[in-house]
Amino acid sequence: MDTSLFLVQLLNGVQYGLLLFLIASGLTLVFGVMGILNLAHGSMYMIGAYLAYYFTTLTDSFLLAFIISGTIALVIGIIIERFLIIHLYKRDHLDQVLLTVGLIFIFNATQSYVWGNDPLGVEVPELLSGSIRLTDIVEYPVYRLFISLLCLVVAASMYFTINKTRLGMMIRAGESDRAMVENLGVDISKLFTIVFAIGVFLASLAGIVSAPIVSLVPGMGEHVLISCFVVVVIGGLGSIKGAFVAALIVGIVDTYASVLLPQISSMSIYLLMALILLVKPQGLFKN
Amino acid sequence: MNNKKKIFQSVLPATVAATIISMSTCSMAADSDPIKVGVMLPFSGVYAGLGESTRNGLKQALKEQGNSIAGRPVEFIEMDTEAKPARAPEITSSLVDNQKADFVIGPVHSGVAMGMIKTIKGKDSIMIIPNAGANAATGAFCQPNVFRTSFSSWQTAFPMGKEAYDMGYKKIVTMSWNYGFGKESLEAFNESFTKAGGEVIKEMLVPFPKTEFQSYLTEIASINPDAVFVFFAGGGAVKFVKDYDAMGLKGKIPLLGSGFLTEGTTTAQGPAAEGVITTLHYADALDIPKNKSFRQEYETLYGKPADLFAVQGYDAGQLIVDAVTATHGNTADKAALIQQMEKLEIDSPRGSFHFSKAHNPIQTIYLRKVVDGQNTVVKVAHENLEDPARGCKL
Numbered sequence: 101m102d103t104s105l106f107l108v109q110l111l112n113g114v115q116y117g118l119l120l121f122l123i124a125s126g127l128t129l130v131f132g133v134m135g136i137l138n139l140a141h142g143s144m145y146m147i148g149a150y151l152a153y154y155f156t157t158l159t160d161s162f163l164l165a166f167i168i169s170g171t172i173a174l175v176i177g178i179i180i181e182r183f184l185i186i187h188l189y190k191r192d193h194l195d196q197v198l199l200t201v202g203l204i205f206i207f208n209a210t211q212s213y214v215w216g217n218d219p220l221g222v223e224v225p226e227l228l229s230g231s232i233r234l235t236d237i238v239e240y241p242v243y244r245l246f247i248s249l250l251c252l253v254v255a256a257s258m259y260f261t262i263n264k265t266r267l268g269m270m271i272r273a274g275e276s277d278r279a280m281v282e283n284l285g286v287d288i289s290k291l292f293t294i295v296f297a298i299g300v301f302l303a304s305l306a307g308i309v310s311a312p313i314v315s316l317v318p319g320m321g322e323h324v325l326i327s328c329f330v331v332v333v334i335g336g337l338g339s340i341k342g343a344f345v346a347a348l349i350v351g352i353v354d355t356y357a358s359v360l361l362p363q364i365s366s367m368s369i370y371l372l373m374a375l376i377l378l379v380k381p382q383g384l385f386k387n
Numbered sequence: 388m389n390n391k392k393k394i395f396q397s398v399l400p401a402t403v404a405a406t407i408i409s410m411s412t413c414s415m416a417a418d419s420d421p422i423k424v425g426v427m428l429p430f431s432g433v434y435a436g437l438g439e440s441t442r443n444g445l446k447q448a449l450k451e452q453g454n455s456i457a458g459r460p461v462e463f464i465e466m467d468t469e470a471k472p473a474r475a476p477e478i479t480s481s482l483v484d485n486q487k488a489d490f491v492i493g494p495v496h497s498g499v500a501m502g503m504i505k506t507i508k509g510k511d512s513i514m515i516i517p518n519a520g521a522n523a524a525t526g527a528f529c530q531p532n533v534f535r536t537s538f539s540s541w542q543t544a545f546p547m548g549k550e551a552y553d554m555g556y557k558k559i560v561t562m563s564w565n566y567g568f569g570k571e572s573l574e575a576f577n578e579s580f581t582k583a584g585g586e587v588i589k590e591m592l593v594p595f596p597k598t599e600f601q602s603y604l605t606e607i608a609s610i611n612p613d614a615v616f617v618f619f620a621g622g623g624a625v626k627f628v629k630d631y632d633a634m635g636l637k638g639k640i641p642l643l644g645s646g647f648l649t650e651g652t653t654t655a656q657g658p659a660a661e662g663v664i665t666t667l668h669y670a671d672a673l674d675i676p677k678n679k680s681f682r683q684e685y686e687t688l689y690g691k692p693a694d695l696f697a698v699q700g701y702d703a704g705q706l707i708v709d710a711v712t713a714t715h716g717n718t719a720d721k722a723a724l725i726q727q728m729e730k731l732e733i734d735s736p737r738g739s740f741h742f743s744k745a746h747n748p749i750q751t752i753y754l755r756k757v758v759d760g761q762n763t764v765v766k767v768a769h770e771n772l773e774d775p776a777r778g779c780k781l
Contacts, residue, residue, distance in 0.1 A: 105609050112601040208431070217436030219622040221629065221655030231635045238608045239635030244601075313633070314598065315625030315655055319433045323596065355602045358593070366565070366594030 117351020132338025148307025427493030448704025475502025548579025
């Protein structure tokens with residue numbers, strides 16, 4: 101593999117990693133702050149993608165679809181938290197699993213009922229549909245670079261929000277000592293609603309922006325959920341910074357393994373996870 | 388002693404009489420008893436769309452007969468396989484042993500097919516596979532009571548090898564998911580392409596069901612072969628064709644595939660699919676009267692266009708109809724039924740076909756090209772192609 105090819109593959113890996121971060125960040129945020137393991141996180145990714153498809157077809161504008169779908173995702177997040185998750189805070193993880201797995205079935209059935217079972221696709225928006233020539237043989241789709249940029253923006257705004265704003269302060273406080281935060285007069289239930297809605301929004305956002313480069317099929321959320329868990333576990337449950345680093349590592353390892361070690365590429369990221377957990381049982385960045 | 392003998396004498400005729408009566412009611416009932424058709428298809432999960440089309444086609448064939456064959460009504464028992472091989476033996480057994488189904492139609496997924504065949508082997512039910520293409524189903528694992536109305540993996544890819552060479556491609560990269568159907572397709576392509584004089588310079592296997600293709604496409608770009616032959620299906624096919632185009636490869640390195648690459652996926656693939664060349668035993672636009680009437684009726688019944696899977700389901704239905712008609716409604720004698728099935732010529736929308744000794748269709752494979760989002764027939768790639776049925780002793 102010559103240098104230019106090596107670098108293009110590195111770009112592939114980073115780009116895949118950034119997308120993984122976007123999908124996984126909401127999961128780890130919700131777990132870190134609220135202690136809720138939302139198994140329906142992948143379903144929200146799927147719903148985001150299908151909403152993007154629906155509104156792109158309806159309005160003929162990906163930007164409009166992007167805005168509408170994002171808003172709907174936020175509303176769905178608020179509804180799920182207010183009416184369902186709210187009953188779980190005092191219960192154990194098993195009850196959470198029961199509820200959120202139930203949600204997976206409901207979302208899958210809804211998807212199948214509304215949009216059918218045939219694979220669907222969304223066109224890449226005109227403005228971003230070109231390619232950039234990287235070497236004399238390799239072109240790179242602009243839209244993929246756009247997604248990477250968007251993921252970086254999301255990562256930066258999460259970093260800023262958590263470290264520099266009042267909301268972020270409450271989130272950090274909630275992560276370390278929930279009871280104390282409540283005793284200090286912070287409306288924890290409102291904070292939880294906001295955080296959960298953001299988590300759902302992030303998953304849907306990943307689905308929305310992925311829609312033009314993936315195929316929309318039933319069960320697409322479950323596949324994503326597994327990679328998500330690998331990232332979250334490697335990064336340390338609940339750690340946003342960890343998820344970011346882990347997503348990049350997973351993306352890069354997966355990319356090089358598929359080219360250099362095709363025989364073991366299907367298990368490469370799980371091997372990686374096992375190795376990291378051997379050395380750091382809590383993941384890379386445990387809170 | 389005498390007493391006992393008397394009792395015996397009086398009881399025996401009564402028992403015999405009763406037996407005769409019950410036998411006669413039994414055979415009388417058989418004439419109007421429903422023909423039991425077990426349906427094992429995926430109605431949920433990734434393959435749900437395929438399951439739905441197959442069922443629609445199957446029901447259409449029976450609806451044409453007013454849902455009765457030779458005066459006997461047809462009863463469907465539907466089971467969702469979820470395309471999970473682990474569930475196959477249990478469901479098959481409940482249909483075959485408990486429900487005593489005359490026919491079992493299914494499945495879509497080859498892994499499920501293997502589980503079904505193992506369970507139905509030697510039993511008194513006839514299995515008709517409406518999709519699953521694993522070569523072994525009508526090869527090493529072939530059974531007297533297992534028929535297939537679809538294809539073998541080998542059949543769909545073999546003709547493309549020679550076609551590719553004739554198009555002037557000498558060095559080709561092949562790629563598919565690392566699972567049975569994909570690997571069998573690549574092997575069949577390799578077999579005929581190498582025989583014609585071409586060379587497969589690299590074979591890439593992607594873990595199933597991974598759809599992150601960027602690194603592989605970068606590699607293809609750097610190798611720069613004359614053409615690429617791939618096997619992908621469903622959602623993976625949509626993503627691959629779009630990614631291939633987005634990387635700017637389509638204009639430079641022609642994309643060839645087994646027909647599943649562009650089957651039921653062209654709408655989702657959009658302009659990226661234009662010009663992709665594949666081989667398959669069917670094409671939507673096939674110019675055969677039977678195909679036109681079939682498609683028209685399907686659209687009227689279900690409000691959407693028919694696809695390949697509907698055709699294969701429809702032919703499974705036709706096979707039952709023709710076979711049971713030939714035995715005048717007798718489904719009790721399975722050997723006679725199988726004998727009829729082996730002789731039948733199925734008037735399929737894909738063109739008529741009959742079965743090989745291994746019970747796989749001997750059928751024509753078409754060379755197709757996507758034009759305006761539709762698979763159009765370029766020419767016949769191989770007429771009446773018979774699967775070699777390697778390892779089958781029927």
